[in-house]
Amino acid sequence: MIPFKNWKRRTKLIATLGPATESGEMISSLIESGVDIFRFNMSHGKPDWVREKAALIQEFSRRAGKYVGMLLDTQGPAIRTGDLPDQMQLKPGDIFTFTVRGEKVEDQHSVSVNYDDIVNDIQVGDVVLVDNGNIQMKVISKEKNFLRCEVLTPGVMKSRRHINIPGVRINLPPLTQKDLRDIQLGIECGMDFFALSFVREANDCDLLRQILISKGSSGKVIAKIEDQLAVKNLFQIIDSSDAIMIARGDLGIECPFEELPIIQRRIVKSCIQKRKPVIVATHLLESMIVNPAPTRAEITDIANAVYEQADCLMLSGETASGRYPVECVKILDRVAVRTEKSGGAGYASLVELLGDEEKLAKTAVHLADDVGAPAICVFTRFGFLASLIAGLRPRYSVIYAFCPDEEVCRKLTLNYGVEPCYVVFPKSQEESIELVEKFLKTKGIESGQKIVLISEVPLKGERDRFILLHQLHYIE
Numbered sequence: 001m002i003p004f005k006n007w008k009r010r011t012k013l014i015a016t017l018g019p020a021t022e023s024g025e026m027i028s029s030l031i032e033s034g035v036d037i038f039r040f041n042m043s044h045g046k047p048d049w050v051r052e053k054a055a056l057i058q059e060f061s062r063r064a065g066k067y068v069g070m071l072l073d074t075q076g077p078a079i080r081t082g083d084l085p086d087q088m089q090l091k092p093g094d095i096f097t098f099t100v101r102g103e104k105v106e107d108q109h110s111v112s113v114n115y116d117d118i119v120n121d122i123q124v125g126d127v128v129l130v131d132n133g134n135i136q137m138k139v140i141s142k143e144k145n146f147l148r149c150e151v152l153t154p155g156v157m158k159s160r161r162h163i164n165i166p167g168v169r170i171n172l173p174p175l176t177q178k179d180l181r182d183i184q185l186g187i188e189c190g191m192d193f194f195a196l197s198f199v200r201e202a203n204d205c206d207l208l209r210q211i212l213i214s215k216g217s218s219g220k221v222i223a224k225i226e227d228q229l230a231v232k233n234l235f236q237i238i239d240s241s242d243a244i245m246i247a248r249g250d251l252g253i254e255c256p257f258e259e260l261p262i263i264q265r266r267i268v269k270s271c272i273q274k275r276k277p278v279i280v281a282t283h284l285l286e287s288m289i290v291n292p293a294p295t296r297a298e299i300t301d302i303a304n305a306v307y308e309q310a311d312c313l314m315l316s317g318e319t320a321s322g323r324y325p326v327e328c329v330k331i332l333d334r335v336a337v338r339t340e341k342s343g344g345a346g347y348a349s350l351v352e353l354l355g356d357e358e359k360l361a362k363t364a365v366h367l368a369d370d371v372g373a374p375a376i377c378v379f380t381r382f383g384f385l386a387s388l389i390a391g392l393r394p395r396y397s398v399i400y401a402f403c404p405d406e407e408v409c410r411k412l413t414l415n416y417g418v419e420p421c422y423v424v425f426p427k428s429q430e431e432s433i434e435l436v437e438k439f440l441k442t443k444g445i446e447s448g449q450k451i452v453l454i455s456e457v458p459l460k461g462e463r464d465r466f467i468l469l470h471q472l473h474y475i476e
């Protein structure tokens with residue numbers, strides 16, 4: 001019997017926290033609606049705000065009895081405008097000035113920029129792309145401390161907007177002083193994932209990892225692929241990170257946009273092949289920042305990412321500042337569940353399985369697929385075996401990861417199809433089966449169903465592992 005009834009979503013969901021979702025009530029509703037990880041975008045969040053919201057997430061996740069991860073997203077070597085007291089409505093023909101080094105100008109429309117070298121990197125006649133390319137301006141003159149531009153497309157200039165200069169290597173270090181302060185804050189708040197913006201090469205990830213380790217954090221390193229250099233160095237970056245984010249907001253500006261779907265597919269496929277979790281981010285439900293219903297194209301985009309079997313989908317402005325955050329999460333859930341049932345691209349067949357653990361995981365997944373098991377129960381100390389199994393994308397099974405470490409449980413919120421459950425490890429196979437039976441009963445899995453049990457915890461010899469095909473037999 002194929003276990004399609006009560007299908008639980010395998011694709012994980014990340015929601016960016018912002019003014020629209022900062023209340024305890026909203027955080028609680030988002031957790032109830034299925035958010036697995038909350039993202040703090042450090043281009044916007046102030047330290048006290050981050051501390052307060054991180055504590056709220058921990059409290060509401062405890063109340064909901066569900067592990068929820070927290071992700072700190074660094075600003076990285078990105079060019080951003082500074083704070084504006086009020087938004088500015090811009091129309092074609094307006095003159096707009098970008099200032100650096102604290103320069104003050106009398107112009108009607110101006111804003112500071114965090115990157116002094118912008119005046120060197122941009123030439124008169126170049127087009128400046130602001131706010132994900134929404135506002136285009138042409139440089140008409142430049143001085144030591146400012147650039148004067150003509151507005152080409154209408155738009156609203158707000159605080160902390162991103163400026164892209166495609167193809168130019170920005171003269172900022174991979175981690176700025178602000179990033180280092182934010183990472184320290186993230187460690188203090190117990191963040192599980194640290195995303196590195198505008199990663200350019202594998203060394204950038206190594207640097208972040210060294211910082212985390214030196215400060216005693218077990219945080220995972222997520223590399224954001226958002227420009228052409230990162231695409232060029234993709235394989236090394238995948239190898240040096242714990243997970244990849246396809247940051248389509250910037251990537252879609254930094255690369256010709258017709259390349260975006262091809263790059264997305266290549267990244268998802270490569271990550272699955274190399275067994276690294278992958279996040280598809282940004283613009284999944286962009287129209288729902290203001291509209292109550294998605295476009296057909298957005299539904300199809302979500303379904304495509306789910307069909308590709310990405311581990312995770314990420315909402316940005318939709319939950320940070322949109323009008324319908326909870327509805328967006330519910331729509332992602334609904335589209336993901338339906339698409340998962342219909343099957344996926346199957347890139348996991350490309351995974352290279354070299355070591356014994358990998359082969360063990362593959363055997364367990366084959367068995368579970370063959371018998372149509374609704375569950376693979378894995379006893380995992382460090383989350384390694386659970387993530388191996390997730391990487392192989394079982395066709396029908398939820399992966400219940402029984403783990404004696406709450407930190408590891410929170411890190412598993414990113415992996416495809418994994419539901420982490422905290423347990424003290426049982427001492428025998430019999431106790432393991434008893435624990436699993438009791439647990440699966442609460443999950444609505446019926447007596448008589450066949451499930452697969454696998455453990456990385458040796459019961460006898462140091463290298464012994466077991467895989468068990470077990471038919472549930474609940475004692476009433």
Ligand SMILES: Nc1ncnc2c1ncn2[C@@H]1O[C@H](COP(=O)(O)OP(=O)(O)O)[C@@H](O)[C@H]1O
Nearest residue numbers: 016017018019041043044045249316317320321
């Ligand atoms: N912590 C925050 N505080 C204030 N505004 C925020 C915060 N996080 C996000 N936002 C708002 O939501 C918008 C969308 O979020 P996101 O896509 O993460 O930002 P961006 O595209 O600027 O990196 C931001 O541009 C910003 O206006």
Ligand SMILES: C=C(OP(=O)(O)O)C(=O)O
Nearest residue numbers: 247248249250251281282
């Ligand atoms: C997630 C992204 O990064 P940010 O929100 O930091 O611009 C993106 O560009 O898609």
